[in-house]
Amino acid sequence: MKSLISILLLMFACHGLMANEAVPLAEDPVVEQRLIGISEEMRCLVCQNESLAGSRSDLANDLRAQIRTMIKAGKSDAEIRQYMVDRYGDFVLYRPPVKPTTWLLWLGPFTILLIGILGLFAYLRKRNTSIDSKTLSDDENRRLDALLNNVEAEFKKDPRP
Amino acid sequence: MKPRLLIPLILFLLLVIFLAVGLSRDPHEVPSPLIGKPAPTFEIGQLADPHKIFSPESMKGQVWMLNVWASWCVACREEHPLLMEFSKTKTLPIIGLDYKDQRADAITMLSREGNPYTLSAFDGDGHVGIDYGVYGVPETYIIDKAGVIRYKNIGPITPEILREKITPLIAELNQS
Amino acid sequence: MIPELGHYALILAFCIALVQGVLPLFGAQQGRREWLVLARPAAQTVFCLLVFAFGSLAWSFYVNDFSVLYVAEHSNTLLPTVYRFGAVWGGHEGSLLLWLLLLSTWTFLVAQLSKSLDEFMVARVIGVLGLVSSGLLLFVLATSNPFERLLPAAQEGRSLNPLLQDPGLVFHPPMLYMGYVGFSVAFAFAIASLLSNRLDAAWARWSRPWTTAAWIFLTLGIALGSWWAYYELGWGGWWFWDPVENASFIPWLVGTALLHSLAVTEKRGVFKSWTVLLAITAFSLSLLGTFLVRSGVLTSVHAFATDPKRGIFILIFLSLVVGSSLTLYAIRAPKRAMGAQFSLTARETMILLGNVFLVTSAASVLLGTLYPLLIDALNLGKISVGPPYFNAVFVPIMIPLLVLMGIGPWTSWKNTNLLSVLKRLWIAALLAVLAAVLIPVVMGEFTWLASLGFLLAFWIIGSGIQQVFRQFKTGKPTRSFIGMQFAHLGIAIFVIGITMVGAYQEERDVKMSSGDTVSVGGYQIQMQGISAAAGPNYQATRGTFEVSRKGKLETILYPEKRNYVASTMPMTEAAINAGLTRDIYVSLGEALPDQSWAVRVYYKPFVDWIWGGCLLMAIGGMIAMSDKRYRTKLRAKYEA
Numbered sequence: 005m006k007s008l009i010s011i012l013l014l015m016f017a018c019h020g021l022m023a024n025e026a027v028p029l030a031e032d033p034v035v036e037q038r039l040i041g042i043s044e045e046m047r048c049l050v051c052q053n054e055s056l057a058g059s060r061s062d063l064a065n066d067l068r069a070q071i072r073t074m075i076k077a078g079k080s081d082a083e084i085r086q087y088m089v090d091r092y093g094d095f096v097l098y099r100p101p102v103k104p105t106t107w108l109l110w111l112g113p114f115t116i117l118l119i120g121i122l123g124l125f126a127y128l129r130k131r132n133t134s135i136d137s138k139t140l141s142d143d144e145n146r147r148l149d150a151l152l153n154n155v156e157a158e159f160k161k162d163p164r165p
Numbered sequence: 166m167k168p169r170l171l172i173p174l175i176l177f178l179l180l181v182i183f184l185a186v187g188l189s190r191d192p193h194e195v196p197s198p199l200i201g202k203p204a205p206t207f208e209i210g211q212l213a214d215p216h217k218i219f220s221p222e223s224m225k226g227q228v229w230m231l232n233v234w235a236s237w238c239v240a241c242r243e244e245h246p247l248l249m250e251f252s253k254t255k256t257l258p259i260i261g262l263d264y265k266d267q268r269a270d271a272i273t274m275l276s277r278e279g280n281p282y283t284l285s286a287f288d289g290d291g292h293v294g295i296d297y298g299v300y301g302v303p304e305t306y307i308i309d310k311a312g313v314i315r316y317k318n319i320g321p322i323t324p325e326i327l328r329e330k331i332t333p334l335i336a337e338l339n340q341s
Numbered sequence: 342m343i344p345e346l347g348h349y350a351l352i353l354a355f356c357i358a359l360v361q362g363v364l365p366l367f368g369a370q371q372g373r374r375e376w377l378v379l380a381r382p383a384a385q386t387v388f389c390l391l392v393f394a395f396g397s398l399a400w401s402f403y404v405n406d407f408s409v410l411y412v413a414e415h416s417n418t419l420l421p422t423v424y425r426f427g428a429v430w431g432g433h434e435g436s437l438l439l440w441l442l443l444l445s446t447w448t449f450l451v452a453q454l455s456k457s458l459d460e461f462m463v464a465r466v467i468g469v470l471g472l473v474s475s476g477l478l479l480f481v482l483a484t485s486n487p488f489e490r491l492l493p494a495a496q497e498g499r500s501l502n503p504l505l506q507d508p509g510l511v512f513h514p515p516m517l518y519m520g521y522v523g524f525s526v527a528f529a530f531a532i533a534s535l536l537s538n539r540l541d542a543a544w545a546r547w548s549r550p551w552t553t554a555a556w557i558f559l560t561l562g563i564a565l566g567s568w569w570a571y572y573e574l575g576w577g578g579w580w581f582w583d584p585v586e587n588a589s590f591i592p593w594l595v596g597t598a599l600l601h602s603l604a605v606t607e608k609r610g611v612f613k614s615w616t617v618l619l620a621i622t623a624f625s626l627s628l629l630g631t632f633l634v635r636s637g638v639l640t641s642v643h644a645f646a647t648d649p650k651r652g653i654f655i656l657i658f659l660s661l662v663v664g665s666s667l668t669l670y671a672i673r674a675p676k677r678a679m680g681a682q683f684s685l686t687a688r689e690t691m692i693l694l695g696n697v698f699l700v701t702s703a704a705s706v707l708l709g710t711l712y713p714l715l716i717d718a719l720n721l722g723k724i725s726v727g728p729p730y731f732n733a734v735f736v737p738i739m740i741p742l743l744v745l746m747g748i749g750p751w752t753s754w755k756n757t758n759l760l761s762v763l764k765r766l767w768i769a770a771l772l773a774v775l776a777a778v779l780i781p782v783v784m785g786e787f788t789w790l791a792s793l794g795f796l797l798a799f800w801i802i803g804s805g806i807q808q809v810f811r812q813f814k815t816g817k818p819t820r821s822f823i824g825m826q827f828a829h830l831g832i833a834i835f836v837i838g839i840t841m842v843g844a845y846q847e848e849r850d851v852k853m854s855s856g857d858t859v860s861v862g863g864y865q866i867q868m869q870g871i872s873a874a875a876g877p878n879y880q881a882t883r884g885t886f887e888v889s890r891k892g893k894l895e896t897i898l899y900p901e902k903r904n905y906v907a908s909t910m911p912m913t914e915a916a917i918n919a920g921l922t923r924d925i926y927v928s929l930g931e932a933l934p935d936q937s938w939a940v941r942v943y944y945k946p947f948v949d950w951i952w953g954g955c956l957l958m959a960i961g962g963m964i965a966m967s968d969k970r971y972r973t974k975l976r977a978k979y980e981a
């Protein structure tokens with residue numbers, strides 16, 4: 005029995021030895037998650053148009069390291085964003101802050117949608133009433149029929165456009 | 166003609182005006198939010214002697230120029246002769262901030278190309294640069310007697326900028 | 342010699358395009374037949390000249406003629422032949438020549454396939470296209486000549502950006518431009534009908550297949566670009582709301598609205614004014630996109646070499662073309678609502694409502710893209726508008742549209758009993774709710790956003806299935822109907838793809854040495870080793886990774902880090918094992934000091950459904966285009 009148990013133990017130990025689980029690059033995955041969340045919404049300033057999270061440039065590496073330090077020091081997301089804005093301006097944020105200069109930006113789309121939908125229904129209502137007033141009288145209908153019959157007869161004689 | 170039908174045209178013309186103005190702007194230039202604010206404080210060793218500490222506090226009372234440079238930076242080479250000339254006029258002290266550089270390389274470059282700086286502070290890991298919102302070298306700051314940043318130039322200083330923007334500003338700040 | 346001939350061909354093409362533009366239009370105006378009939382031959386000649394010009398540039402690349410500046414800037418003797426061809430459109434001048442070639446191709450096709458169209462109409466359409474072509478030719482000749490010489494000739498070229506040395510990138514611009522440029526045909530038809538003051542259903546019938554074709558190409562072009570970014574850039578993203586991406590997406594949204602609006606105008610003779618405006622807008626947005634990409638006003642990863650002089654020229658061109666079109670529209674658009682009546686719940690209304698959503702989303706994306714420019718121009722500072730904004734704004738606008746997609750096809754023309762339609766759709770609603778609840782549970786994590794995605798996708802699928810069943814009861818379905826089902830299904834598949842990837846993808850950033858294993862998404866990926874490899878114009882470090890699931894080996898992946906001859910930046914070539922239900926994606930990062938490597942692995946469930954959905958949309962379009970109605974010769978009779 006003892007030898008059976010020791011064989012089993014040995015087998016488990018060997019299995020552990022053979023499959024080495026790769027170590028996460030980041031020291032602390034929780035911190036890293038927050039870093040990614042924050043830096044994804046920031047611009048890499050030296051790149052043409054990449055996020056701070058994705059860029060491999062020197063400055064981006066430095067700034068990510070700085071943010072990591074701040075996260076570990078217990079700073080909130082808002083504080084970290086403020087830190088970056090203080091040094092680089094609003095330009096560094098991919099999510100434009102809501103201030104008077106960006107009211108048009110944030111409210112624009114829904115305003116356009118509202119105008120569009122209201123405009124649509126106003127148009128439809130007006131259309132139906134104006135077309136109503138254009139229906140032909142019986143007399144006019146008869147005249148129209150006569151005209152159409154004439155046209156059809158002409159067409160049968162010569163169908164070229 | 167229904168006036169409503171002119172709306173697309175009017176909107177388009179407005180757009181064209183903005184685009185035309187936009188053509189004269191540079192979308193890559195990031196204006197500094199530090200203008201008008203006190204220069205961020207720091208204490209770091211100098212390039213020549215790491216034991217001698219430099220801090221912007223020591224410059225209070227005079228108008229001075231902080232020039233961020235590096236030996237690996239090609240555009241800095243462009244700017245260097247101009248800085249050399251300017252330093253000879255002794256208009257104001259020029260302090261260098263050697264950014265993310267190798268000390269040996271930096272000292273070699275200065276001895277070879279000339280040293281326009283009163284002294285250079287050595288920001289090896291770039292943390293001072295971050296505090297100053299540096300994102301591309303070279304960058305130059307003009308700081309007044311009270312230690313407030315008054316102007317930032319991104320990229321190499323050209324003779325035009327020196328003549329039209331920097332020199333008048335320095336004169337103005339010196340008078341107050 | 343050949344580049345000079347190509348240059349000469351361009352000059353000649355400009356002159357003839359000017360003739361093509363001016364004379365037929367005046368001829369139609371004044372009833373001069375001699376000028377009208379110049380349209381077709383002029384278009385055919387311009388086409389031949391541009392084929393020659395493009396061919397001579399391609400030839401210069403093929404033979405490595407580095408005395409041509411453009412070739413020296415974008416090619417290299419080590420560049421594989423197929424990429425030498427792609428390099429023709431790898432830079433500003435060449436890609437503009439491609440634009441011109443494709444515009445002349447569309448014009449040529451219109452000239453050939455319009456035999457049964459009224460002469461005056463043909464003259465006007467080709468005339469408008471001629472004016473656009475001549476403007477662009479002038480631009481190329483004046484500021485962006487691809488045949489400029491470099492003397493003395495360079496010994497070796499600078500080579501094509503390694504990112505562009507890829508099959509996806511070879512096909513992406515031509516597809517995209519076929520789409521962009523294709524909207525010029527609908528535009529030309531719209532202008533022609535305004536000029537002739539004949540805004541009737543016939544114009545809509547003529548425009549439809551051309552617009553559908555352009556839309557198909559644009560869909561495929563955008564999808565190719567997205568797919569390329571995914572597998573080439575090395576970190577698994579597929580859409581960044583980058584200004585240049587938006588520049589192609591905005592016309593796509595308006596083009597989709599145009600497609601649906603044209604259908605209504607053709608069948609019911611209503612919305613003529615609105616449809617004309619959409620046709621003008623779609624092409625205007627294509628031109629605007631061209632401006633944005635090449636003028637340097639916006640920051641983008643796609644930036645071409647930018648030059649303010651070129652920007653000014655394109656802006657003037659844009660202003661003239663769009664400004665005069667919108668002025669013409671304001672003067673000549675139908676003043677009173679014409680055509681039959683329809684109720685608030687009719688199909689006409691539904692399509693128009695859909696248009697509102699599409700156009701609003703296009704306007705929103707445009708607003709976000711241009712806003713930084715707007716703020717800067719007003720001296721109010723510099724801001725960035727990035728993915729967080731676009732996602733926050735675009736998705737909510739699309740949600741009601743997706744719901745509408747399930748309802749719209751059930752409504753009838755003129756009038757619908759909306760309540761009975763909704764009651765019938767209980768099956769689709771049930772399917773949607775089941776999917777919304779069950780799929781997140783099966784995938785292991787419930788989020789409201791994922792649930793919403795499945796709800797909407799399966800609502801559309803359910804409604805589609807019900808439609809198909811109903812159709813088979815009433816008779817053989819038309820190709821138009823089948824096309825619509827495919828296209829709408831494509832959207833649903835697309836939504837499933839982005840929902841799955843967005844909610845359930847897994848990523849691991851790890852340090853690996855030989856023998857290490859990382860687990861992701863139920864798969865085990867084991868690093869076997871690193872070796873050196875070489876290609877025609879690069880040296881690489883190649884990793885070998887075994888991918889297993891439940892102990893069984895599924896595949897071996899070989900991600901690389903390449904150093905191209907003419908470039909200093911190392912390129913990451915990710916290795917992807919694509920599957921119907923998931924991609925396994927391995928990307929090499931940096932070598933670490935202790936001989937190990939930083940490796941990034943992704944498990945991306947259903948990611949290929951994103952582009953699969955786009956492909957279905959394109960197929961739907963192709964099926965719809967092949968509908969008998971567009972090919973019958975009896976059409977003329979109906980038009981009388």
